[in-house]
Amino acid sequence: MSSTWIRNVRMPGKGELVSGNIFVRDGRIEGVFINGETASQQADQEIDGGGQLLIPGMIDVHIHGADGFDMMDGTAASVEAVSAACARSGCTSFLATSVSSSLEDLLRMIDSVVAVTGHEPGARIAGLHIEGPYLNAKRKGMQNERYLRHPDMEEMELIAKKSGPLLRMVTLAPELPGGLELVRYLNNRGIIAAIAHSDATYEQAKEAFREGASHVTHCFNGMRPIHHRDPGIVVAAFEEEHVSVQAIVDHVHLHPAIVRLLYREKGPDKMVLVTDALQAMGLGDGTYMFGGHAVTVKDGVATLQDGTLASSTVTMNEALAKTVRSGIPVSDAVRMATEAPANIIGLSGKGKLAPQADADLVLLNDRFEVLWTMVSGRIVFAKWDQS
Template sequence: MNNKIIQHVNVLLPHQILPSATVWIANGKVERIETQELKKFEDGYEPIDGKGMWLIPGMIDVHIHGANGYDMMDGTEASIQEVSRACAATGCTSFLATSVSSTMEDLLNMIHSVKFMIGREQGARIAGIHLEGPYLNPRRKGMQNEKYLRHPNLEEMKLIFQEAGSLIKMVTIAPELPGGLELISFLKEQDVVIAIAHSDATYEEAKLAFAAGASHVTHCFNGMRPIHHRDPGLIVAAFEEPHVSLQAIVDQVHLHPAIIRLMHRLKGPEGMVLITDALQAMGLGDGNYIFGGHHVTVSEGIARLADGTLASSTVTMNEALRLTVVNGISMTDAVHMASTTPARILGLPHKGKIEVGYDADLILLDERYQVQWTMIEGELLRTETCNI
């Protein structure tokens, strides 16, 4: 039965929490939202008791590399499917399959796997592809493998678009590299989100990139020139531009809580996006992994290269949401950053909010931010599908 009535839930609306509400779902969409309790259920609707828990819009992860032991750069359909399931289990209903810098062959294999899996997802839906590299600066490479880094190549990017087409939704580059601004002009014509990271851009170089069409900063503060009072760099340039949004890895490792609050204070929930940037250790935990051609060790949930460099994260979206609130940001703003803002940035007009006419992509969370169930376009996913 596709039509449902969800009762006794605290509904996270864009700017408020609606307590003890009832939500009607019909044909995969939100049909009604009311505060009065039903005494009698309508025919054709399946009742669901939310037991006083939170009902939030499905979260959207614009930056995830892997989960449950699977890396999407494996180039297999099984890897994409496992990430889809893991996302759904942790409160995410849409995601961008995210690459790392690699050979063209490996990147094209990943793109082919994503294309094949669209429409076959058993969990979260694929909203597109995020290319993180390979046009990144070796000086700020982070965990990106330097042997695959190169200057922007317009002909190579055109070949990638021939294979992926409109699936490319976001591209992260270092704009200060030779050919960077030319590449930004091309990407702007393709209507993709142009993001900056793994960049040594100065304040002036970043300003030029934002004026040319860049509008997003990937894992802000990480993999870029730091702020200095005589050399403000990319981060301050982004703070000054109203149209530029910022990704945040909220895992108590990548960003100090005060920095998270600073980002929120300057950009607000409309200019900040929660991400996982997770590698395949998400859902498995401590151990040794191969990621981006590197040996990565995860200890106490923190992934590092042999030299101590942070190598993505193991945080999940529901945990990132919890930690955002723990760090002093309201639940409504945290949900906005996890759902509403990424939906707007990606141009997903019927996702990211619990609102009449929107897709019924919904998550039921308990007081510990544990996912009780995931609904995608009105369909509850099977319990075993959401097990992580």
């Protein structure tokens, strides 16, 4: 048994930040004390937060790689490296995300994620997000066209069997032959059917949402754009209360005005911050191989040779900072990075500062830099250890 007092911190409250202390025991939050409230529990250790911002651990439901490692490498070492990199950015849980590939490479990636789950050095694996290969070549973005194909239910059954309970999300184009059948299959099994890399019309998207699709991957990117006579997927999603949307807030994929529009339309409970990061996250500019393509990162922007955006290099704490700078209140921006993704992918006990919640916690300074990251009551990254 171990216990920790985290004292002298600011925490997100209802619309404002509040001062307080948190008591952690055996990997869970036992008490949250705000605005001068006190408690007499004795602890094994105390951490002085120095008046900095304490938030729940962030949850990234869409990340491909970091630190030069790609989830599609198909090795445990790559998954472990991404776990450690996530922790440095204040992310404590993530969905290991694939790109369109051969079935053999996808199954190898799944095997590596399964092998690491439960033994992560940093952020915990919350599950798998299979992005592709059932995507529309017309909206392929950086996805490799040679691997794109129509939904194949026999193949999907094999993917689901390999993944087991880790399969939490599949991104697809529902307008493809077999697309709606796949949406129904996923929905019946409690797996999130997400839409992207899709040329679906407004009407096709509405039908997919009626059949059980409930999420839009990297909203506005890789899909039919809004037009006043052809509203497309995004407007259909705005009209469906049950549909949540991902936002890559790196000020490249989305203009700040679009970030504010998503916030007004979907609110902090249905708008989820993601990185969609490739292996350049944490390394910076250079040339990388991703999804079978050469990707150039310049000034932090990843593109293919033709200028197509190829994922991002943003981290979760940077995305949080940019969301706030876009004009979103801090407390709501934090919910988009923590509680909203936890609720959407069904992680009970995560994403909140409350008694009995998991002690997945992050301390940030006023520039949203990560000072330390705690997973299940244990500090897995501390800035003072990096000198």
